[in-house]
Amino acid sequence: MQKLKKSLFTPVASALMLAACTCSCTQSMSVTDSTPEVEVIHVTDDSVMVYGEYNGLIRAHRFVEINARVDGYLQRISFIEGSHISKGQVLFAIDPGIYKANVSRARANLEKARVQADKARRDLDRIRPLYEKNAASQLDLDNAEVAYDAAKAELEACRADLTTAEITLGYTTVQAPISGYISGKVPDIGTFVGPSGKSLLATIEKTDSVRVDFAISAPEYFKGKSRVIKILNTDSTCTWNSYVTLSLSDGSVYPHSGIVDFASPSVDPETGTFDVSALVPNPDHNLLPGEKARIKIYLDMHRPTIAIPTSAVKIRRDSAFVMVLGDDNITAERNIDTGIEFGPKVTVRSGLTPGEIIVARYTDSIAPGMMVDPVKPSR
16 A cells, blocks of 8 residues: 555656746746847947038039120021030130221231331431441431331331230130030120120030038037148048038939038128038039038047947936946946037047947836846847
8 A cells, every 4th residue: 555655656746846847947938038138339449530411502613604805796606505515615706807807907007117117227227327427417316216216116016906906806706715514695696795785695614523512610610620721731640631422412422522622711700600612523414503412521530539329328317328238237327428429429528438338229128237138239
């Protein structure tokens, strides 16, 4: 009977022990599963480049008005409106008739003056030996010298008149002073143009490169003054410069960088900003004058500096906090002193040291003293 009881106890005991083990394992797995996963980052110190972003307006690098410099009737237009023209290309022709006549008259007057100058020189050459032999008076010699000097002066004046007439005749053929895109013609053929009539003929915009104008606030201007003002100076300690990048209206980033080459020396009293301009290459003529763009420009560099994501910072009563992980993955709240904010990051003046681990996204679901399962950020 005792042996039977023993055999009955054995299965029961085994079942109880199995149940206890199962319960213990279940409780252990439950504790592990309840540990939340949090994204963490390692604190590092590095050089931090500070950028500013502004609204910019694109304009032509050069804008030239083509004006008629002589009066006359427009005879010919030698370009397609809105096309790209080259420097020196003939654009307009103005009736040259009267100006050709002026050149002929000036050339004739020059020839006449040359003949008179030659005669005066020969007269002087005859009088001078006679004077030396007392065969001519001092008055005769003086008159001959004066006549020769006057003839030479007249000759120079006629040369100048001919040059002026030829230059004026050249103005009847209007050439492009620069390469670029030309506007539609202002006058039609047969229109009387010139200073006494319709002077403006067309405009040319040079767009192989464009200018981008924007304004910087006074604090940001002084922050980056050493970089913005001394743009063209070489910095022997750095490999960067004051380049600007453009984001277009469709959200795309323009592939060519520009460089700031002008910063106003004075502040606008109405807006409290400084006017700045950058020169940007436009080899494919994709940037159009009048188009708006978003400008990103380097202002300053801090090094070495700790910078962390703004998502890791929680603000409470004007104080900033981050959640720090200890060796046992237990969270602890840490007060920090933040600095400048740039993009998705903010610099930290004090409160953190390189090598520490912080929670990348500080949310209310994470409390101090909590054990967490640290993972790398998803991006």
